[in-house]
Amino acid sequence: MTTINLDFAEELKEYSDDTALECFNCGTCAAICPLVHDNFPRRMIRYIQVGAREKILENSDELWRCLHCGLCTHTCPREADPGEIILGLKRFVVANWRRS
Amino acid sequence: MFNPRDIIETLANNVKQTTSPFGIPKFMVNKWFKDLSLPKEGEYMLITGLMYQFAPFIEKSTQYLEKYEGTKMASLLKYAKYMPGYLSGIGLAMMTSGKEKKDAGQPLKDIALLLQKSKVDFGYRPDLDNYSGILLYDMGDQKGFVVHAKKVAQKLKDAGIKKIITVDPHTAYAIKELFPKYTGISFEVKSYFELLDLESKDLGLEVTIHDPCFFGRYLKLSDIPRKVLGNLGITESEIRNKGEFTSCCGGPAESISPSLSNEIMGKRVEELTICLGNLKKSGADVEDLSTLLVRHI
Ligand code: SF4
Ligand code: SF4
Numbered sequence: 001m002t003t004i005n006l007d008f009a010e011e012l013k014e015y016s017d018d019t020a021l022e023c024f025n026c027g028t029c030a031a032i033c034p035l036v037h038d039n040f041p042r043r044m045i046r047y048i049q050v051g052a053r054e055k056i057l058e059n060s061d062e063l064w065r066c067l068h069c070g071l072c073t074h075t076c077p078r079e080a081d082p083g084e085i086i087l088g089l090k091r092f093v094v095a096n097w098r099r100s
Numbered sequence: 101m102f103n104p105r106d107i108i109e110t111l112a113n114n115v116k117q118t119t120s121p122f123g124i125p126k127f128m129v130n131k132w133f134k135d136l137s138l139p140k141e142g143e144y145m146l147i148t149g150l151m152y153q154f155a156p157f158i159e160k161s162t163q164y165l166e167k168y169e170g171t172k173m174a175s176l177l178k179y180a181k182y183m184p185g186y187l188s189g190i191g192l193a194m195m196t197s198g199k200e201k202k203d204a205g206q207p208l209k210d211i212a213l214l215l216q217k218s219k220v221d222f223g224y225r226p227d228l229d230n231y232s233g234i235l236l237y238d239m240g241d242q243k244g245f246v247v248h249a250k251k252v253a254q255k256l257k258d259a260g261i262k263k264i265i266t267v268d269p270h271t272a273y274a275i276k277e278l279f280p281k282y283t284g285i286s287f288e289v290k291s292y293f294e295l296l297d298l299e300s301k302d303l304g305l306e307v308t309i310h311d312p313c314f315f316g317r318y319l320k321l322s323d324i325p326r327k328v329l330g331n332l333g334i335t336e337s338e339i340r341n342k343g344e345f346t347s348c349c350g351g352p353a354e355s356i357s358p359s360l361s362n363e364i365m366g367k368r369v370e371e372l373t374i375c376l377g378n379l380k381k382s383g384a385d386v387e388d389l390s391t392l393l394v395r396h397i
Contacts, residue, residue, distance in 0.1 A: 015242070060104075061103070061104055063104075063240075064104035064107075064108075064239065068238045087238075087240060089240075090239065090240025091240040091241075091242045092240075093240065094108060094239075094240045094241055094242070095242075095243075097105055
């Protein structure tokens with residue numbers, strides 16, 4: 001079962017601007033991302049919105065497929081800055097490893 | 101796919117120990133300037149950030165990673181962090197042929213020549229020319245990046261440097277955008293092609309331009325190379341996804357998953373520095389902007 005962590009968005013503030021709540025899940029970013037796999041990066045942003053911290057840690061390897069190419073951010077209609085969100089998640093995961 | 105944690109910790113350790121992500125000592129990679137007599141000072145300081153110099157080593161290490169991706173050997177990588185950075189780096193340097201290393205320096209020589217022809221007043225000091233740390237930033241090792249960037253920026257500041265010329269998009273982005281934000285030290289940064297002022301010609305050539313992500317989207321500089329080429333009578337054939345909408349060459353995925361990088365690159369080449377190495381690998385007839393320009397001045 002996935003546990004929901006309501007303070008997750010707060011925790012992430014340390015690693016990037018909290019723009020994830022701007023996202024209305026239109027999927028434009030996932031359509032343009034050169035990775036074109038499994039709804040990336042939209043799915044990760046959804047995980048943040050619903051506080052699925054563990055899901056992100058479980059699937060963290062996927063984050064490093066992101067090329068930081070910026071196409072998603074460039075086309076996002078809501079200025080949610082998905083590219084920076086993914087970078088922020090990488091920082092969160094790295095910090096998490098180093099703590100463990 | 102490799103375990104990102106092993107790769108990131110290996111790169112981070114290498115940067116910490118040797119200031120190079122691949123653990124190759126600087127004097128072994130940075131040789132391009134040796135037979136040019138470049139001045140040590142000028143209005144601008146040329147900072148290559150060593151990305152061109154690393155290119156053949158990235159290629160070599162990717163070939164090895166590619167071979168082991170998805171095999172049992174891939175899991176051995178985690179032990180790499182126990183190897184001193186220099187040791188693994190020198191190994192990598194020895195596996196890379198002299199010709200590959202020499203070719204990597206050519207664009208830098210070409211760039212220096214183009215700048216001289218354009219009468220730009222610049223100097224070069226290998227002791228100040230360091231890796232920017234951009235890979236650590238991209239990989240999410242924020243702490244490691246900031247520590248490294250502070251050292252590099254401080255050194256430049258102590259030497260009284262105010263204006264910098266960069267040659268690749270990743271170093272340009274690091275010094276122009278990230279250094280002020282994370283080290284508090286700012287420089288005036290120009291990409292070399294912004295300063296070119298070459299004699300006009302009418303060559304009547306046509307080329308296709310691949311805009312690196314960092315030039316096209318992050319630094320919004322894609323119209324400048326087009327102006328420089330236009331001045332020489334070189335026009336651009338149409339390609340889908342250019343300028344701010346440029347597609348990725350796939351290079352940055354290389355160290356984590358060479359097969360994924362190949363997949364992305366294949367897509368780009370059907371339409372048409374890290375990009376260069378990666379696009380070449382697919383067999384396309386590509387060359388660096390500087391090589392093209394030098395041939396025609
Ligand atoms: S494009 Fe923007 S708004 Fe749409 S799903 Fe992606 S992040 Fe959300
Ligand atoms: S920055 Fe990452 S998530 Fe966004 S389009 Fe590029 S590869 Fe995909």
